[in-house]
Structures are given as structure tokens and as C-alpha cells.
Amino acid sequence: MELRHLVTFHKVATVLSFTRAAAELNYAQSSVTAQIRSLETELQTELFERLGSKIQLTGAGQRLLPYAGQIIALIDEAQAEAKGSTEPSGTLAIGTMESITSYRLPPLLELFHHRYPRVQLRLRPSLCAETYQALRQGVFDVGFLMDTRTEYEGLNTVVLAAEPMALVAAPTHPLASAQEVTVADLNQAQVLATEVGCAYREAFETELTKGSGEPQQFLEFGTIEAIKRGVTAGLGISLLPRITVEDELSQGTLRQVAWEPPFELFTQLAWRHGRRLPRELQLFIDQTLTLIQEEQSAQAETA
Template sequence: MEFKDLEIFQLVADKGTITEAAKELSYVQSNITARIRKLEAEMNTPLFNRHRRGMSLTPEGKKLLTYSKKILLLKEEMKRVVQPNKEPSGKLEIGTIETVIHLPKILSSYIRKYKDVDLSVFTGVTKNLVTEVLNHKLDGAFITESDFDPDLMSHEVFQEELVLISDTRVSTLEELKEEPILCFSEGCGYRARLAEWYKDQNISPKKIMEFGTLETILRSVVMGLGIAFVPKSEVKQLEADGLIQFHQLPEQYSKIKTVFIRRADTYLTPTIEKFIETIEINKQKNSFL
């Protein structure tokens, strides 16, 4: 079995057709077909169901796909480990929740210093970002602190204070309990904290409205659509401009840390090592925590 056979197998599984896989690799279709048949002969079992719409994995094929991904990831890690230590370069894919206020400082410091790194940043909620890191789809991610999977390692970045915000109509905390909650999708750390507070008050939110961006949530609060639980640092100016008002919740709900996570079992390349080092330098310089 060759690594290339596994790479072709994974691509066909992803694309669902020999035609699409051949087009992406610039191979003739017969070459792809022969490689798949060779792999099936070595495994002594069909790996794909063939049908008019294309190809789909058999149960055995799904099992092989899991091991194939692990093998190819280990191959890439092996290549990195045996190479001599060098300056950061290549791709670095980082995930982040939307409200990491210090992220621009960290990214600009890193990019200015390491110009050979192709850095990409993806946004999401904490739960989804954890899954992406665990599945090797992201090199690391900024998330809100929670109970971590043992396969992850975390580095503290900064601490936030969360505040409940509403429009400027005079309201008590009791009255706000009846207002719709405006928040990110399930898996958001801020949403989870607010849910804890509601639970401890023995009440259930009347209505929850999910949004994709912080900007939309804040504009909706200003318009009186509902309330939101967000980092104070993100909304200070809105409060100073008289567009919203703050409502404090007890510290056990309002104090929260942002951390950077990565897989604990992967080789620490110079690219990711220097990224973590940049976080630490900025943390000390700007007193994030």
C-alpha cells in the first residue's frame, strides 16, 4: 500500500465521484479507478458503493477513512519532526470566537515578524472550534475556557467581564428576565454562562434568538429587540454614547477567560510555537490578564 493510494481514496470519498477526483489531481480516470481497485484488493473488501450518482463509502470504507486520515497526518508530522529547526513558514490555520478583542494585536505582531507564514483565521463558537482542533482541521483556536478534552492543551490569553446589556428603556433585572435573549448558536461560552444564571434563578428564557455576528446582536439590542450577554470591553463605547445600558450579574457568571487551545499530542512546529510565544509576549506587554 502506498501513501498516494490513501490520498486518492480520501479524495474520492470527499468528492463522491472518480471524475471529480481525477480532475483535481489532473489524472486520467482510469488511473484513479485502478488505484481504488488495487486498494480494495489489498483490503480484501469493497470500499465504495457504485451507483449512478457516483460513489459512496461502504461501512468498511468508512472504517478505512478514519485510519487513512490518521496515517496521512502522521506522515506529515513525521516530515516536520525530522526536518531541522527553521523559521516559521507555510500554512497556519487558526480559529477564534468573534469577541477576542486583543486578537488584532496578536495577529499583527506575528505577521510582521514572520512574513513567510500564510495565516488564515476562521470564526465560530467554542464547541465547534474545539471539534475542529481535535479533528486536525485547525492548528489552534481562541475559545472561552471550559472543561477541556484531555487531548487538548490550553494557554491563557486574557480575562473578560461579561455584562447583560439592554436598550436604554429603564428596566430592572427582574423585568429583563422576560426579554428575548439575543445570542450566538449553541456551543457559545457566553450563552452557556447566561444559561447557568437562568437555571440558578429557576426560570427559563421566554425566547432565544440566534445570530451569526456580534455586530448584528448589538444593533438588535440597541433597537430594543432583546438582551445579550457580551464582553464589557466590546460595548463600552455604546454605553458611553447612551445607546445601551449595562446590568451586572454575579462574578461567578460574569468573569470568563479566553484561552488558546491546540492538540497536546501533535508536534510543536516552529510556526505554531512562535505563535504561542507571540501570545505570551503580547499578554505581558499589554497586561491582558
């Protein structure tokens, strides 16, 4: 089994695209395809299912992926040790969601860019449900989650912070000026939301369903920025992480509706249970915890 074939397999499995894998590995796409076929021939099993223009891992591919990741990490570590290099290096595939990428990660990305330039951070947009699966399969090295629960089968997690939520509306919306808002009131309003698979959308939907007994009809948007624009335009209300609407609330373009969610969400960092943590992954975990602690200390001092 050739190492380069495993590297190519791991890359294709990570991005689920032969074209994108070829670009990131600086190979011709035909070379990527040939290497995967060679590996499948050697193992006498298919590693990917071809579904038109899309691909997904087969059961055999899912079983091979964690081992490929471990082998590649060990080779990288062995090379670094042999060279006597003390500078962290390597590539980390990070599953994350828009709210965390845009509002939590910039200081961490800046730190790694300047202090650890040889560590490549590859951010993979992913909803929480997708991140769970990708971490278990070894597609992501580490992932950020925002959920009501903090324990997951097959994963190690650390809670970074409680994530306050805010139900927001345009200043002209009837609920924006109401002194008290009930679930029954919310059931009469148009709700703008993220896609299915987002934990806080599902928790909110559960609460609204309790009140009406019927599934709530959501107007789905692809991004938080699109949701905020829709709410500002008066299309409806939306429950979002407060950190994503701080500017709009302070500027008065959005108002917080007088309804407190009966659930609490936590931003968390997760990785696959039992895996040996390479140096760059342990560094990423440590630096994430340090920055979050510094941020919370700064907030406490200004409170």
C-alpha cells in the same frame, strides 16, 4: 501512499469542501476529487461521507487526519532544515470565534504579517464546541476558546486572560436604569444571543433557567455586530464579552445592566495533546502569550 494525496486529503478535511480545497491548493476540483478517490482506493475505505452538497469525515478519515498532519509537518520541517532556512514558514489552521478574531487577534495578525510573512495563518470561524472537536481530530492546528472551564480531554490549554462579561441594553430599555436587577427581571426581558454552541450563551441560559424553571427563549443573531445593532434598536438585552461593547458603553449608545454574571469565562489557547509542535506552531503560541501579557501589563499601568 503519495504525499500529495495526503496533502489534498488534509486540506479537504480542514475546510470540508472539495471546491474550497481546490481553490486553496490551486488545483482543478476534478483533480482534488480524483486524488481523494485514489487514496480511498489505496486504503480500501471511504474517508468522507457525501451528504448532498456537504461532506464530513468518516471514522477512517478521522483516524487518518492526525497522522496526515504529522507527516506534512515533518516534511515541511525536513525541507526547511535541508535548505538551512532559519525563517519560520508553513501554514496554521486556527479555530477562532468572532469576538476573539475582531477584538483580540488584530495585533497578533499584524505581527505575523510583517515579521513572519512566510507563515500563513488561516482563520476558521468556529464556535467553542466545534473547535474542541476540530482540535481533537487534527482539523485545526490551534484554537481559541472562551469558556467557563479550562481543562478538556485530549487538549493542552493555556489561559490567556479572564474575560469580563457585560449585560447590555439600550439607554431607553427599562432595565438600563434599574438600580438592581434579578434573574426574575431578566426572565421577563427579550434576550438577544449568539447561536447554540457558544459557551457564554449556554452559561447565561443555565442561570436564567434556574430562575424560571423553563427554557429561556432567545432571539438568535448570526454575529455580535448584529446583536449590538439589535440591542441598540431596543429589541432586547444581551450578555456579551465586555471587550466587544467597550466603544458603545463609552459612547453611551449602550448601557450596562446592573447584573453580574455568577460565572467567569476565560479566553484560552488550545492544541491537541501529545502532538509534536512544529516550529511555526510553537512560535504562534509563544507570540500569543507575549502579546497578551503585554496587553495586560499596559492595562494594569493605566488602571
